[in-house]
Every structure is written in structure tokens, then in C-alpha cells.
Amino acid sequence: MGNSELWKNCIGPISKLIEEAAFTFTPEGVRMKAMDPSRVALVNFELSADGFDSYDIEGKRILGMNLEEMSKFFSRAKKSDELIFSFQEGENRLVLTFKGTSIRKFTLPLIEIEEKELPEPELEFTASAKVLAGMIKDGLKDASLVTDKVRFELLNEYFLMTTESDTGSAEMKLPVGSEGLQELKVDEAARAMYNIGYLDDIINVASSNDTIEIHLGTDLPLQLDFSLAGGKGRLRFLLAPRIEAE
Known part of the structure; x- marks a missing residue:
């Protein structure tokens, strides 16, 4: 059961x-x-x-x-x-x-599906954070008013979600010490752009008060970890970045 x-x-x-x-x-x-x-x-x-x-x-x-x-x-x-x-x-x-x-x-x-070995890539993340899911949901809603992609940034002082297009820009910042940013570890500042549609689907796993663990490296896939059943399970997503044009 x-x-x-x-x-x-x-x-x-x-x-x-x-x-x-x-x-x-x-x-x-x-x-x-x-x-x-x-x-x-x-x-x-x-x-x-x-x-x-x-x-x-x-x-x-x-x-x-x-x-x-x-x-x-x-x-x-x-x-x-x-x-x-x-x-x-x-x-x-x-x-x-x-x-x-x-x-x-x-x-x-039940259907016939071959069990495939899908090794997770070895990624050298340089920053991580624990963020309330509700904060990310708000940031995605803000960004979706502007375009279909959003930039995640982890710096020493804050977690940042930003986007911009010809129609405007949007920004959501969580400084160290704010209720929505529960933990921040930065060996090296990191930033990358991701598709909002995919993030919307992923974030719906969590309620607004749940904590999401973020692992980030510049232009690397984004790793999002969700704890299940009081730590007895885990749901992990790796999302490929959208590389920004120079």
C-alpha cells in the first residue's frame, strides 16, 4: 500500500x-x-x-x-x-x-518496454540552493509574460530568475536570508537559460510550500531534486539548457 x-x-x-x-x-x-x-x-x-x-x-x-x-x-x-x-x-x-x-x-x-540504461551525465555543478517551490512558480509566471525562456542564476548573495525580449523584461530575486531561499552554496557563480514550458511541468510536482533543491553550472543542464515520503524517495529532473546566442 x-x-x-x-x-x-x-x-x-x-x-x-x-x-x-x-x-x-x-x-x-x-x-x-x-x-x-x-x-x-x-x-x-x-x-x-x-x-x-x-x-x-x-x-x-x-x-x-x-x-x-x-x-x-x-x-x-x-x-x-x-x-x-x-x-x-x-x-x-x-x-x-x-x-x-x-x-x-x-x-x-501493461505494455512491452525495454528497460534502457540511461546513465546520468557527470556534471560539475558550481552552485546549489534550496528554494520554496512557490517562489519558482511565481518567477515562472512572471517570466512567461515576456517570453518562453528564463535564466536561472546563483550568486553569492542571491538566487535570480530573469528574462527579457522585445516586449519587456521580468526579474525575481531571492536574497540570502529571505524566507523563500532556505540554503545557498556558491563555489562559482552560475547561470543558464531554460525552457519555461518544461519547467512548468516539472515544478507542478511540488506544492508551493515544498522545498526544491537546485544544482546549477553555467550553461549546464539544470538538476532539480524533490524529496518524497519524508526522504524515503526522490524525484530528480535534469533539464537541458537553451544556449544563449552571443
């Missing part, structure tokens, strides 16, 4: 980026790593067995799922529902049971 809200909050945004993915269930927990068709975003989902109320898996099971269809079912989950995963061996289906005031069941046909 698991937390239906956790899965709902993760699968919905991920399905905006990736249509199909293979989930690997082992006695230690479940993991999924996939890249979007444009190879702009890499998603890495991990949840340990301790992140479930009860967990009973023998051996290794790889389950291919259509995330768009899965997200539709999770959209029907209520916040207080318990979630039960079970597998119908003969029919090759995943059963999702939402147990609350009522008991509702959905079945999802």
Missing part, C-alpha cells in the same frame, strides 16, 4: 513529459528512469520499500506503463485514499485500488 497523493503528484507532471516508461520493482523498492522524446529532460524516480505502508515483491519485476493513462486514473484519487498496487499475472494488467470512504479499482494494461 502506498500514498495515493504522492503518486498522483508525481505521475501527473511526469506524464506531461514522458508518455511511456518502465518501472522496476524489486524487494528494495521501485525505480524509473526515462527521457522525453526530444531528449531535453531526464526523469529519475526512486521510492524505497520503506516508503510504502506495506510492500511485498519477490525478485525483480519490470512493468511498462502508459503514463498518460495512468495519470487519468490517479486524477480520480482523493487526498486521504490509500493506494494499493497489485498485478494480474494472467491478464498482464496493473490494478490500482483507491481505498477511502469507498473502494474503487482501475486496471491498466
Whole structure:
């Protein structure tokens, strides 16, 4: 049994980026790593067995799922529902049971997907920060009024989101000591530009009061880490930069 809200909050945004993915269930927990068709975003989902109320898996099971269809079912989950995963061996289906005031069941046909090794690139980030998700959401809304891309900057004194175009500019700054910037570590100032549409989908994983861990290097992919189930799981996104023209 698991937390239906956790899965709902993760699968919905991920399905905006990736249509199909293979989930690997082992006695230690479940993991999924996939890249979007444009190879702009890499998603890495991990949840340990301790992140479930009860967990009973023998051996290794790889389950291919259509995330768009899965997200539709999770959209029907209520916040207080318990979630039960079970597998119908003969029919090759995943059963999702939402147990609350009522008991509702959905079945999802499993699909054949090859489990691909997608090693995460070795990136030399020079700065990191822990930021409230609500602050980033506000910055993205501001930037989207101007253009479809936004620049992230981490400097010794603050975290900065900026954008500009022929129609104007927008800026959101979080100085050290502000409530929205919980931690800032800068070995070397870093800046890079990213697509707002992708960031919007990614940030929807978190509620406004959740903390997002940002890792940044100049013109490197952006790494965003979300803690799950009180630290018993993690959702990581790597987003390729939009290289700025000189």
C-alpha cells in the first residue's frame, strides 16, 4: 500500500513529459528512469520499500506503463485514499485500488518496454540552493509574460530568475536570508537559460510550500531534486539548457 497523493503528484507532471516508461520493482523498492522524446529532460524516480505502508515483491519485476493513462486514473484519487498496487499475472494488467470512504479499482494494461540504461551525465555543478517551490512558480509566471525562456542564476548573495525580449523584461530575486531561499552554496557563480514550458511541468510536482533543491553550472543542464515520503524517495529532473546566442 502506498500514498495515493504522492503518486498522483508525481505521475501527473511526469506524464506531461514522458508518455511511456518502465518501472522496476524489486524487494528494495521501485525505480524509473526515462527521457522525453526530444531528449531535453531526464526523469529519475526512486521510492524505497520503506516508503510504502506495506510492500511485498519477490525478485525483480519490470512493468511498462502508459503514463498518460495512468495519470487519468490517479486524477480520480482523493487526498486521504490509500493506494494499493497489485498485478494480474494472467491478464498482464496493473490494478490500482483507491481505498477511502469507498473502494474503487482501475486496471491498466501493461505494455512491452525495454528497460534502457540511461546513465546520468557527470556534471560539475558550481552552485546549489534550496528554494520554496512557490517562489519558482511565481518567477515562472512572471517570466512567461515576456517570453518562453528564463535564466536561472546563483550568486553569492542571491538566487535570480530573469528574462527579457522585445516586449519587456521580468526579474525575481531571492536574497540570502529571505524566507523563500532556505540554503545557498556558491563555489562559482552560475547561470543558464531554460525552457519555461518544461519547467512548468516539472515544478507542478511540488506544492508551493515544498522545498526544491537546485544544482546549477553555467550553461549546464539544470538538476532539480524533490524529496518524497519524508526522504524515503526522490524525484530528480535534469533539464537541458537553451544556449544563449552571443
